[in-house]
Amino acid sequence: MKTLEMCLAGAQVLMPDGLMTQPVSLAEGLVVDETLVREVDLTGYIILPGIVDAHGDGFERHLAPRRGAMKNLDQGLIAAEAELAANGITTATLAQFYSWEGGMRGPEFAGRVLDGLAKIRGQVETDMQVQLRFETPMLEDYDAVAQLIAEHGIGYVVFNDHLPHEALEKGKRPPRLTGQALRIGRNPEKHLEMMQAMHARRAEVGPAVDRLCADLARRGVLMGSHDDRSAAERGDWRARGVGIAEFPETLEAAEVARAGGDAIIMGAPNVVRGGSHNGNVSAIEMVMMGLVDALASDYHYPSLRRAAFLLADSGVVDLAGAWALISGGPARVLGLSDRGTLTPGKRADLVILEAATRRVAATISGGRISYMAGDVAARFVG
Known part of the structure; x- marks a missing residue:
């Protein structure tokens, strides 16, 4: 071309x-x-x-503009690329779930997105890469997810666990369960039973993750953990070869990540808002402490550019340093030495x-x- x-x-x-x-x-x-x-x-x-975006799920809005309207994913991805480009993003990491939550986060939908992306890659200019976000409690899916990663040449996998373990341990009905189930067309009671069954097998998750991480490391797949809360949690992931800490929720987790030489990604919306909407550690404070290697769009593509200028205008870092958090920094984290x-x-x-x-x-x-x-x-x- x-x-x-x-x-x-x-x-x-x-x-x-x-x-x-x-x-x-x-x-x-x-x-x-x-x-x-x-x-x-x-x-x-x-x-x-x-701009190099290391993690963003804003593309989902283009794939399903209305509930249930998810037929032409290739056209939705082309529309998403237009938004990326309009926001100065030249490399985009699409954060696609592989989750028990179903719907747009379910395994079947993940496969459709990957197929759609393969179909349109030659039609777009933005380098659209994939980060597969795997829910670790899905013990029955480890072989399937490993095969999916291999078939599509996915180079970046992040491990999540969004099961409400605390509520399930107490025998409580997790909040928002009914709405979540109905939204994906699943019976709420069946949805609860599935969650309870996964929670009951939580002791088996660690060994399964160990095996998958070892396999992915042999294949050279980049790996990250999501929402680390403690030093021990980050240390466990590092021991598995998972060298990226995505959106650590506490200063403790971020500091141990930095001490261990792990890469740290925080959300640009956290910077623009002046703090986390969940009450987690402030990304601005972490930048000031030298604890951030890259800012990611998370759920809002325009926030990348806005965050860089906010940091520079407020004197937290100079413009070169602020812009590096959305360009050179994420490129290094993702192993993209050519940009x-x-x-x-x-x-x-x-x-x-x-x-x-x-x-x-x-x-x-x-x-x-x-x-x-x-x-x-x-x-x-x-």
Whole structure:
């Protein structure tokens, strides 16, 4: 596929040392260190590295805009890619559940999403990757999930456990159970029985996870844990080769992750809101303490860009450091050494913002335009 070959001149460019006024040349899908004949004047704009999202489930809204309307997943994924590009995201990690919760989180739906993504990959410019979020209490599904990971070449698996163990241990009916069951078309009593059965076998989960992690590690699959609450919990995951701590809920878990050399991902909405909506540890405080390697969109794609500027404007970190949390940082966490900065030899992944408004004017992924709107289009076309 043909890529852009041009020199973008006149803009402020975010380099590792900060904003500089210098040209950025693109050729053969890469940032190159040479002068090209075709020049586009981008005076009044800012060029920054393309955003790398390490975890986001905002795409779900495009797959099921109304309850039950989930027929054409490939078209929904194409619509999701348009939203990603409009928010400056050039690499997106789609966080897809494989869960006992059913519906859009169920195993069958996960398979459909993976099939749909394989179908549309050649039709989109954004690098759309997958993170499979596996619910560990699903003891009957370990072989099936391992096969799914292998068949689709999934390179990133995160382990979750959303069973309400405390309520089940006390013999209580978990809150919101009836609504949850009816939403996915399941009898509430059957839903409760399933949850109770999984809870009763919780002692078997640890050994099953050990075996799966060992298998995935041999295959080179990246692994993360989700919502760690304690030092012991994070330590257990690290011992299994699970080196990413996603959204740790406590400072204790984050500090032991950092001490052990684990990567830490927090949610950009946590930064934008000024704190967690669940009352967990503040992402801003963790950034200030040097405990965050990457910010992820979580459930809201626009929050990535907003979080970076909020951190820079408030003086928590400089702009280069703040933007690295949504570009170079997540690229390193995901093992994507070919992107995350605008240095020569890297993928031509970049976002162009209006300097005055910070609106996304254009997004270029792999040297191809994935989004462009407004006055900047006339400069490229002209």
